[in-house]
Amino acid sequence: MAVSTVHKDALLTVSGVGFDYKGIPVLDNVDLSVNRGEFVALVGPSGCGKSTLLNLISGLLSPGKGTITANGISDSSGRLGNVSYMQQRDLLLPWRTIAENCQLGMELRSISADVSKARVQELAKSFGLFDVLNHMPWQLSGGMRQRAALMRTILLENDVLLLDEPFGALDAITRTALQKWLLSVLVRNDKAVLLVTHDVEEAILLADRVMIMASEPGRIIAEVDVRLSESSIESSFTSPAFVELRKGILALLERQEVSL
Amino acid sequence: MINYLGGMWQAAKNWSPAILTALALILIWEFVVWFLDIQRWLLPPPTIIFQELIDSIGLLSRHAGITLLEIIMGFAVSLMIGVALASGIVWSRTMERSIYPIIIASQTIPIFTLAPLLIIWVGTDIFSKVIVVVLFTFFPLVVSLVTGLRSVDSESVDMFRTLGATNAQIFRKLMIPTALPNFFAGMKVAVVVSVIGAVIGEWVGASAGLGWLMKLSGPQFQTARVFAAIVVLSVVAITLFSAIVAIEKWSLRKYPSSLNQAKNLGES
Numbered sequence: 001m002a003v004s005t006v007h008k009d010a011l012l013t014v015s016g017v018g019f020d021y022k023g024i025p026v027l028d029n030v031d032l033s034v035n036r037g038e039f040v041a042l043v044g045p046s047g048c049g050k051s052t053l054l055n056l057i058s059g060l061l062s063p064g065k066g067t068i069t070a071n072g073i074s075d076s077s078g079r080l081g082n083v084s085y086m087q088q089r090d091l092l093l094p095w096r097t098i099a100e101n102c103q104l105g106m107e108l109r110s111i112s113a114d115v116s117k118a119r120v121q122e123l124a125k126s127f128g129l130f131d132v133l134n135h136m137p138w139q140l141s142g143g144m145r146q147r148a149a150l151m152r153t154i155l156l157e158n159d160v161l162l163l164d165e166p167f168g169a170l171d172a173i174t175r176t177a178l179q180k181w182l183l184s185v186l187v188r189n190d191k192a193v194l195l196v197t198h199d200v201e202e203a204i205l206l207a208d209r210v211m212i213m214a215s216e217p218g219r220i221i222a223e224v225d226v227r228l229s230e231s232s233i234e235s236s237f238t239s240p241a242f243v244e245l246r247k248g249i250l251a252l253l254e255r256q257e258v259s260l
Numbered sequence: 261m262i263n264y265l266g267g268m269w270q271a272a273k274n275w276s277p278a279i280l281t282a283l284a285l286i287l288i289w290e291f292v293v294w295f296l297d298i299q300r301w302l303l304p305p306p307t308i309i310f311q312e313l314i315d316s317i318g319l320l321s322r323h324a325g326i327t328l329l330e331i332i333m334g335f336a337v338s339l340m341i342g343v344a345l346a347s348g349i350v351w352s353r354t355m356e357r358s359i360y361p362i363i364i365a366s367q368t369i370p371i372f373t374l375a376p377l378l379i380i381w382v383g384t385d386i387f388s389k390v391i392v393v394v395l396f397t398f399f400p401l402v403v404s405l406v407t408g409l410r411s412v413d414s415e416s417v418d419m420f421r422t423l424g425a426t427n428a429q430i431f432r433k434l435m436i437p438t439a440l441p442n443f444f445a446g447m448k449v450a451v452v453v454s455v456i457g458a459v460i461g462e463w464v465g466a467s468a469g470l471g472w473l474m475k476l477s478g479p480q481f482q483t484a485r486v487f488a489a490i491v492v493l494s495v496v497a498i499t500l501f502s503a504i505v506a507i508e509k510w511s512l513r514k515y516p517s518s519l520n521q522a523k524n525l526g527e528s
Contacts, residue, residue: 055418058422059421059422060418060421060422080421080422080424081421081422081423081424081425082424083422084422085422087415087418087419087422089415091415091416091419093416093434093437094515094516095437095512095514095515096514097514104423104433105423105424107433108420108423108424108425108426108429108433109424136514136516137516138516152423156423156424
């Protein structure tokens with residue numbers, strides 16, 4: 001999928017990050033980096049601190065230990081608004097149309113309504129939302145709402161993009177369709193994407209690298225290169241390479257569970 | 261056009277049971293008064309009240325205008341105070357701890373007993389009545405607005421923060437719109453009690469207004485005039501309530517119906 005980067009051009013660096021919540025360690029000594037044009041997935045059991053890590057990277061929380069640098073910004077509150085973060089729920093405002101919801105980020109930056117409207121319309125075609133721009137969120141299906149939320153996030157035009165189980169609440173058929181669609185949207189992009197998921201197949205399909213996390217406290221225990229050839233993506237779930245990768249990652253996750 | 265007629269038909273269907281019941285009660289009233297030959301000063305029949313309403317329409321509307329002015333001024337002041345207090349309570353824990361208990365405790369004081377004090381302090385002109393209206397109305401406004409502002413979920417606040425929103429933007433673009441349905445519910449309660457507030461204020465000390473007119477007409481056994489004033493007051497209250505419902509419908513026109521309180525309280 002994404003063009004492999006020869007130079008180590010890290011847009012996102014997390015080094016030695018630890019985080020405690022009410023005295024209980026949630027994350028311990030987490031290191032990871034995502035390069036420009038790279039798609040990295042974080043896989044781990046529920047409660048391993050995946051979402052906390054994204055909250056830290058986005059700037060919603062400040063790390064107790066270690067440093068996070070996203071697009072050159074190390075200050076937590078400085079990263080707010082400079083890292084695109086799509087949360088699990090779509091969080092579309094029910095009193096705004098889809099277009100108005102997508103314009104929100106630009107509106108908060110005081111970009112003129114004409115400019116932001118034009119950008120929303122431009123992007124809406126590839127998101128398959130052009131015909132529903134004037135609809136209200138409740139009129140849309142779950143998959144469409146999720147795409148609208150992603151569009152709102154992407155329109156911030158930040159180089160670092162965080163996705164927290166974007167398709168977690170969707171049915172299997174919609175999820176697969178959206179995964180393939182996301183690949184097509186993000187192909188040849190110059191962003192650094194970090195995806196959090198508990199779905200191993202989703203991680204292999206979308207990512208270049210998969211980081212495997214363990215819980216209590218949350219830490220990274222393994223890293224797997226999952227770049228597939230173009231043909232493997234077409235036949236995805238049944239290709240031998242895919243099956244092999246999935247087996248390997250599941251084994252790493254299971255070993256963790258046994259040791260607990 | 262078809263929609264419009266359909267809406268009219270629906271409205272007629274919705275309202276007709278209430279109207280028919282009211283008409284039946286009025287008829288019974290009329291009949292009982294004539295049949296038992298009750299004195300006019302004790303209980304005038306609806307036809308006499310209606311006659312009084314027509315004969316004194318100039319007098320009644322002049323005093324209704326004064327009462328309406330008190331209500332509108334009081335409601336406007338109450339809105340300003342209510343929004344300021346609710347914002348403060350939601351914004352700062354110190355404000356919440358220091359003000360909210362006092363606001364709630366203040367509601368246990370019968371406002372009726374405060375009215376004579378206000379007349380002593382402020383005088384019998386319009387301001388004492390405006391203050392009574394404010395005392396009656398700010399509580400439902402503050403409580404509904406605080407509840408509404410608090411109903412914002414933290415994930416949405418986080419979403420705004422990751423989009424780079426300032427606190428003021430979060431308040432204006434997320435918290436206020438979220439609070440609106442609750443706030444309108446509070447406004448509908450407040451507008452009804454504002455009428456009561458104005459009448460009580462006038463009752464205690466005034467030189468004009470429907471409350472004053474009723475207080476004056478009672479001892480003179482002009483019972484029909486008291487009833488006519490009550491009818492005018494009801495019309496004022498229903499008109500104000502309908503105005504709030506209309507503003508609510510317009511303001512919440514984009515909200516999904518599950519969030520739209522108009523259906524629960526306004527009509528149906």
